[in-house]
Amino acid sequence: MNAAFASAQTCPYIVLREPAAVREVLHRPENFSPANALIAVTPLSGQSLRVLQRARFALPPVLASNDTASHAGIRKVVAGYFTPATVGAFEPRIRGIARDAAAAAVGLLETVGQVDLVQAVAAYPPAVVMLELLGLPVRDLPELKAWSLDSLELFWGWPDPERQLELAHSAAEFYGWLRELVLEAVASPGRNLFRSLAEHGLSTPEICSLGYFLLIAGQETTTQLISTAFFRLAEGSVGFAWKDAASGTTARDLIRHVLATESSVPTWRRIAAQDTVLDGERIPAGAEILLELTGNHESSGQGPTAYGLAFGSGIHRCLGAKLAELEAAVVVQETAAALQGIRLAEPNPEWLRLLSFQAPRTVVVGR
Numbered sequence: 001m002n003a004a005f006a007s008a009q010t011c012p013y014i015v016l017r018e019p020a021a022v023r024e025v026l027h028r029p030e031n032f033s034p035a036n037a038l039i040a041v042t043p044l045s046g047q048s049l050r051v052l053q054r055a056r057f058a059l060p061p062v063l064a065s066n067d068t069a070s071h072a073g074i075r076k077v078v079a080g081y082f083t084p085a086t087v088g089a090f091e092p093r094i095r096g097i098a099r100d101a102a103a104a105a106v107g108l109l110e111t112v113g114q115v116d117l118v119q120a121v122a123a124y125p126p127a128v129v130m131l132e133l134l135g136l137p138v139r140d141l142p143e144l145k146a147w148s149l150d151s152l153e154l155f156w157g158w159p160d161p162e163r164q165l166e167l168a169h170s171a172a173e174f175y176g177w178l179r180e181l182v183l184e185a186v187a188s189p190g191r192n193l194f195r196s197l198a199e200h201g202l203s204t205p206e207i208c209s210l211g212y213f214l215l216i217a218g219q220e221t222t223t224q225l226i227s228t229a230f231f232r233l234a235e236g237s238v239g240f241a242w243k244d245a246a247s248g249t250t251a252r253d254l255i256r257h258v259l260a261t262e263s264s265v266p267t268w269r270r271i272a273a274q275d276t277v278l279d280g281e282r283i284p285a286g287a288e289i290l291l292e293l294t295g296n297h298e299s300s301g302q303g304p305t306a307y308g309l310a311f312g313s314g315i316h317r318c319l320g321a322k323l324a325e326l327e328a329a330v331v332v333q334e335t336a337a338a339l340q341g342i343r344l345a346e347p348n349p350e351w352l353r354l355l356s357f358q359a360p361r362t363v364v365v366g367r
């Protein structure tokens, strides 16, 4: 088996890099549970826990970390908001939002001389699209973006105690905002996801738990994918010229290339539900497993994998895969068409590097 049984001091996970083994784990949910999907990589301090408890913050297993029989029914309710037909019909709206963002970036480039494509273009369209598709009000977007990054760092990062406390305050504030949104949406007459979940029988804490994951995963990961695509395109390092990405086919190929080589979600976790065997090796119950979904698979001798595992596989496969790919391609295409003749103004940006998330924090371009 191509697993790295690293010492517990350096890495608490069994790391699986071989695509076939990763796929097998994802397809054996009875042996490899997703129950650890939302557990903080850096254990929360007593002080941070108290901040979260005061906000009645709780993440009961509902969707991504749910290994019980209730998962299938809940997944079906959420999937109803992202059917291929719904996503396909939304393309003109996505293109309109992308064009507006690209036009604003052109304005900044002309007035200021340079523009950060992460803030100007990648940040907001995925959030607007997600909220509209879910039937939720589009509001407080700057706060949503800041809360998302903070929560990703709190749960998938390595903050020191002081930073962790700051992040816990941010997560508590986000959760309070979310609870209000849930109560409002459940009581409102129109079709929206939170109301559908309440009708399915979920409690308010369960809806908040699902909302906390989805409102982050449903937009920040796409922002990050678009950011990396912009950076590599502007850098000229991936074999695609900036001007060529103005074509829909090239933009789609670029997004698939980034998903295969440098995805915004390069890894995901599972935990062994009981003593089991993988590729002839014994895996003890409770072992935490880090799956390398995409990236380098030199060990397999096949070079980078296709992007086939970028969205996971099996019964928990990402429900937003089609939407994320479409959005990313449309945003890149519209931006490449609107901003001609640009160059990378800051070739060494800071990167967000967490256990399961990565992207450049800025992509500043000029003429």
Ligand code: HEM
Pocket (backbone or CB within 6 Å): 026, 034, 063, 064, 065, 075, 078, 082, 130, 214, 217, 218, 219, 221, 222, 225, 263, 264, 265, 267, 268, 293, 310, 311, 312, 313, 314, 315, 316, 317, 318, 319, 320, 321, 323, 324, 325
């Ligand atoms: C580039 C963007 C995205 C990437 C790379 C990504 C990746 C992933 C991955 C790796 C998983 C875990 C899959 C597994 O356990 O097998 C996942 C789950 C999930 N994703 Fe995404 N995702 C993205 C965007 C989105 C979007 C836009 C949405 C919705 C609007 C979304 C909704 C979900 C949901 C609901 C789950 C949990 C599904 C379940 O447990 O049944 N994701 N995603």
